[in-house]
Structure formats: C-alpha cells, structure tokens
Amino acid sequence: MTDSIMPGKCGKYIDMLSCYADGELTGQAKVDLESHLDQCASCRALLSVYQTIGAAAEEAAAEPPEALKDSVMNQIKSLSDDGGRQTGKMKKTAIRRVVVSFVAAAACLGLAFLAVPRLFGFGHGTGSTMSAAENKYTVAASTPAGSEETSSKYKAAGDGAKSSEASSGMTEQKPDGFAAATASAPSTSAGAPALAKIQTPQSSAAPVSGTPEGPAAETTAAAADGSTDDTVPRTLQAARTTYSQELKTYYAVITMSGPLPDILNSFTQTKAEDGTVRIEIPVETAKTLIGDGYTTQVGNENAAKALVIQTGD
C-alpha cells in the first residue's frame, strides 16, 4: 500500500520538487532528488501534479485580442511622427553599432571556441553529465529549457510540446550554458550563452552600472563603442500626473511608490510639499532604473540630472 506524503520523511524533497519541475534544480541536489523519486511514489505523484498544473496554466492562456497589436502600433506611429526628422541621423549610428556588435560577436565566438571547446562538440565532459535540460523525470510541459532533448522516464501529462518560440529564447538566460548548446538553436544564438560565461570581464568594463548577464553582454560591447545621441521624442503618456516643469530641467522623471531601491540610498531625499519624496540623481543612475523598468517620463536630454519622485502610499 502506497503511503501518502509524509512531511517528515519527504520534507526536504518536497521543497526541491517545485524547483525541479521548473528545470532549475541542478547538480547533486538533482541527483539526490531523482534517486528519491525512484523510490517514492508519493513524491512522484506530487511532481506529476505540479507538472499538470503548469500544463493547465499554459493551455488556459488566452489569445490577446487583435486590437492590442493594432492599437499599440497606431499609437507608436503617431509618436514617431513627432520625431520623424531624426531618422537619418539615427540610422547611421544604428548601422555602425550593428557592425560593431557583429564583429564583437564573431570575436567572442572565437574566444568561446578556445575556452570551451565542449560547446562546439569537442572535449570531454566531466562532472554532472545531465544538464538542466535533461531531467530524468520529464518536465517537457513546464520547463523553459529546450524540451526537444529531454529523455524521460516519467512523462508529464498534457501537451508536452511547449517548445514555444519564446522559450527557446529563454534557454539562453540560463547560467548553465550547456542547456542552450544542446537545444537545436541556430549557430549564432548558440554562441550567446558562451558569451555569458566568457564576457564577464568585458562586461565589467562597460560604463553602466547594473550590468547585464548573458546575451545582453553583446550590446555592451556594441554600446561601449559610443553612447547614443538619439533624440528622445516626448512621451505621449497619459500619466496620472505630469511634471511638466520638472521635465524641462531634468533628463527624466522617474516615479515609484513603495520602498526605494538600494542604489538610491546614497542620494539626498527631500520631502516636497505635495507629500512626495524627491531625489536628484545622475543620468547614469537614471538609466539603470529605467532598465529596471521603473515608470519614466522623458525630459530634457541635455540635462545633467534626473529626478526620482516617490509617491506616498
């Protein structure tokens, strides 16, 4: 008679199951869990439930209405008409950057080949032989890693073909570059995870803080070539509050509610009359925040400082 899950006995494995189902369990932990799964039907059952939930969520995903794309493109077109005159200038800078990034990418592929021949099919593998992509207990339904290569002992229920276009892109974000190498990706992108490992010294030379991991390192090589002078068109944003005065004097106005991110700690915070907290920051810090996704209104591109406004909550 099979036992149900007994928190005492299976406790530590239960916590690993979620991680495993996401394809994020690696190394010895993964080996341990898989051998536990060999012996424990209850944990296998729970894993199966997790995988099924993932598959259900995936299948229940709604198609966005056609109106979304149309509306977005229409609004964008009317935005760009304002800045249309700048096209010529931007094209030139863009071409130069693209060329540089190809050269950089080619150079890195060469480096990658020297340093990690294994990625190109040479060299011996050592250590853990199964990459994250090759879970013994398959997770084809729910893992973003290349699902084509998985060999499985216990297949997940539901539609296993989650090899959506977007997920092959996600593969490259994995710190474990080997997952992407085994997936059937075109040769240029196979180089990207290699770049993730090799380029670290290079990316630290980049002028911006909050430096990227992974494929974004490619742009760093390109962007480091020269900062962009693209003119910023005014945002049409239907903002709840506009800071029109501030937008004239500051490079950008970044609004946020809730706790301030750590990088703002070293700057002076001023309480304003309207109850908001205001922080002046350098442009570089602003770019980091923008890269992190904070709400931004674009201001005066020639200004030396940007403004963070924290609204109370």
Add this chain to the structure above:
Amino acid sequence: MTAAEELAVIERVKGGDTDAFEALVLDNQKKVYNLALKMTGNDNDALDISQEAFIRAYTGLKGFRVESRFSVWLYRLTYNLCIDFLRKKQREPVSPLTYTDEEGENADMEIPDMRYEPGSEAEKRELMKDVEKGIDELAPKHREILLMREVTGMSYEEIARTLSLSEGTVKSRLSRARRSLVSILGRSGTFLNSKRHIGCKEVGERD
C-alpha cells in the same frame, strides 16, 4: 525570439524603423496580456495595461539603452502596472478559505496515491478552471509569483530581478505557492474528479 534577434529588432527600431517594433509586440503580447489578465481578472483592464506596457517599452527604447533582456524588462513593466492598478482599485484578495497565512505554511496535502493525469478533454477543462480558481485564492505574494513563473516562463534569476528578490526567496516562495495551491485543489475535490484516480489518501484531516 532569441536574445540576438531581439537586439536586432531593437536596433532597427532605434534606427527609425518603427514598424519593426511590431515583431516585439507579436512575440510578447500573449504573455504580457495573460499576466495582466490573471492579475487583474478583467480583460478590459488587461487590454489597457498591456497597451500601456508596450507603449512605455517603446518610448523607453528610443532614448535609453536597454540593459537587460527586452522581454524580461517588458514583463516587469507589465507587472508594475498591474500592481499600481490593483493598489488604486484597492482590490482585496479573495480571502482564502484555507488557513494559509502570508507565507502560506500549509503542511497537509491531499495527494492521490497514484499519478494524477486528467484524461479527457472535459477533465482537462475542469482542471483548468479549478486551477484558475485556486490561483485566485492564493495569498497575494504566492499568486503573483506563481503567475509570473507560469505565464512568462522566466527563469528564477529573471524573476528575482524582476521582483527584486533573492533567488533563494523566489525558489522557496514558488514552492510554498505550489503546495498551497495543491492544498486548495485537494480540498475542493479536484483530484477526486479524475476517473483515473483511485482512492485518495488524506493526510491528517484538519478543520
């Protein structure tokens, strides 16, 4: 879209080719829309938020360098918009019928003895409905992180950056979210619906 392809499109857009942005919209709209839909529960709001997210991404693209993966950045924009929206609407989460607290410690789970697989289409649809309802009943932190993971497929590292958490927290919170969800589903009898299910053993029923 691979990261390299994304970058190529972004370069074209920055170079003045506005139409090129459409590729980014098409590639990401399903996840953006579903994230907004699951978080707000309303398709009109989801549509508004999705539009706003893309517009902000576009305007942010032109003038500033994108530091991280465009799609990850975009999901973060979407997520923040949803949070703002919910805060303004002062929407209280549906108070869960289970006894999960904020961190959702919930040891008991009713798990079928054997592997659970919905067989027919009808069973699958039932399961989907149950899962959606169950997710709604989760504590907010659990709901958000589970949605983030299931809808966008981001890695733990990306989620950690998006939500400003450590990877360890992402890992444990997801685990708790799932356990909590399984518990909710078990209570609502989801696992009893499957024809393949034989004899559910309950672990220490609590009231």
